[in-house]
Amino acid sequence: MPLRTLYNMAQNKPLVQKLLASSYTAATKAGKIIRDIMSAGELGIVEKGINDLQTEADRSAQCCIISNLTREFPKVTIIGEEGQSQCDLPSDWVVPDGDAEILGKQCPEEYLNVKDEDIVVWVDPLDGTSEYTQGLLDHVTVLIGLSVKGRAVGGIIHQPYYNYKSVKNTEGRTMWGLVGMGVGGFTPLDAPKDKLIITTTRSHNSPVVVQTLEALKPDEVVRVGGAGHKVLLVLEGQAHAYLYPSSGCKKWDTCAPEGILEAAGGKLVDVHGDHYDYHKEVEHPNTRGILATNRTVDNAALLKKIPESVVSKFPKKQKV
Numbered sequence: 432m433p434l435r436t437l438y439n440m441a442q443n444k445p446l447v448q449k450l451l452a453s454s455y456t457a458a459t460k461a462g463k464i465i466r467d468i469m470s471a472g473e474l475g476i477v478e479k480g481i482n483d484l485q486t487e488a489d490r491s492a493q494c495c496i497i498s499n500l501t502r503e504f505p506k507v508t509i510i511g512e513e514g515q516s517q518c519d520l521p522s523d524w525v526v527p528d529g530d531a532e533i534l535g536k537q538c539p540e541e542y543l544n545v546k547d548e549d550i551v552v553w554v555d556p557l558d559g560t561s562e563y564t565q566g567l568l569d570h571v572t573v574l575i576g577l578s579v580k581g582r583a584v585g586g587i588i589h590q591p592y593y594n595y596k597s598v599k600n601t602e603g604r605t606m607w608g609l610v611g612m613g614v615g616g617f618t619p620l621d622a623p624k625d626k627l628i629i630t631t632t633r634s635h636n637s638p639v640v641v642q643t644l645e646a647l648k649p650d651e652v653v654r655v656g657g658a659g660h661k662v663l664l665v666l667e668g669q670a671h672a673y674l675y676p677s678s679g680c681k682k683w684d685t686c687a688p689e690g691i692l693e694a695a696g697g698k699l700v701d702v703h704g705d706h707y708d709y710h711k712e713v714e715h716p717n718t719r720g721i722l723a724t725n726r727t728v729d730n731a732a733l734l735k736k737i738p739e740s741v742v743s744k745f746p747k748k749q750k751v
């Protein structure tokens with residue numbers, strides 16, 4: 432599409448739709464940066480804490496996403512996993528346009544009057560850092576979540592190494608979703624009937640995770656890295672549920688996955704069945720655990736199977 436036409440199309444669109452379209456192209460560019468750093472082989476690993484790494488790919492991908500979005504949406508709050516530090520955006524990391532397919536959609540009415548101050552964007556520039564450093568590259572995703580008035584309503588999951596044959600032979604894929612508008616970049620699939628497949632952490636296991644899995648009696652447990660990757664398995668019906676009774680995940684790990692999953696008819700809640708809040712003052716850790724389910728799964732019925740001795744370890748959401 433000619434650039435001028437795309438520019439004019441974007442001008443007339445509501446803020447949420449423009450943000451989603453620009454997040455799509457920023458996440459896709461971040462995925463290219465992540466691949467380039469792996470190919471060059473200098474990962475620049477820093478230990479942020481116990482079992483908590485950061486690489487040059489995390490830092491550069493965040494620089495690309497936050498600089499591009501801030502340039503276009505200076506009044507929107509954007510919170511990234513790797514902190515607030517300023518960075519110089521190289522000219523070849525600039526993404527001038529949003530995704531044309533998203534800009535071409537009809538925006539649902541509920542977003543027409545949303546203002547800059549109603550929105551918080553949660554950025555995880557590289558989810559699955561531990562797996563990235565170990566060469567489990569298909570576990571890696573780039574997550575950009577959009578929240579409106581505290582609720583996760585949509586976002587982007589970009590998978591830089593989708594179906595990769597070799598580090599140099601892939602383009603990745605970019606998935607999007609917005610509650611009320613739908614999803615794109617993938618096909619949501621049902622989970623198999625008469626079976627229970629649960630995906631959970633591979634790098635942050637704990638006795639509580641093991642105890643909870645035993646109580647749910649799944650037919651299969653799929654241990655993979657990354658919150659984004661596990662929600663992808665749920666979205667595409669390779670798992671019925673993603674269960675993580677732990678407080679390790681943060682708001683940037685769940686905002687995009689929750690928004691896209693709910694746009695596809697699924698659900699992501701804490702172990703009490705409540706949604707997380709995503710407004711700008713909220714604490715970053717998801718202290719109440721995670722249960723995400725495929726659109727065919729009864730989320731409440733699974734929640735009931737989590738033992739009370741586990742549920743009671745987690746605080747209940749404060750009602751305002």
Ligand SMILES: Nc1ncnc2c1ncn2[C@@H]1O[C@H](COP(=O)(O)O)[C@@H](O)[C@H]1OP(=O)(O)O
Binds near residue numbers: 557
């Ligand atoms: N204890 C923890 N410390 C830091 N990050 C965590 C922790 N537990 C989970 N995470 C984040 O949540 C994601 C999903 O966790 P897991 O793979 O263990 O299920 C991880 O990839 C990591 O995100 P990130 O890689 O962006 O730092």
Ligand SMILES: [Mg+2]
Binds near residue numbers: 483484485512560
């Ligand atoms: Mg991290």
Ligand SMILES: [Mg+2]
Binds near residue numbers: 557559658
């Ligand atoms: Mg993460």
Ligand SMILES: [Mg+2]
Binds near residue numbers: 556
């Ligand atoms: Mg990360």
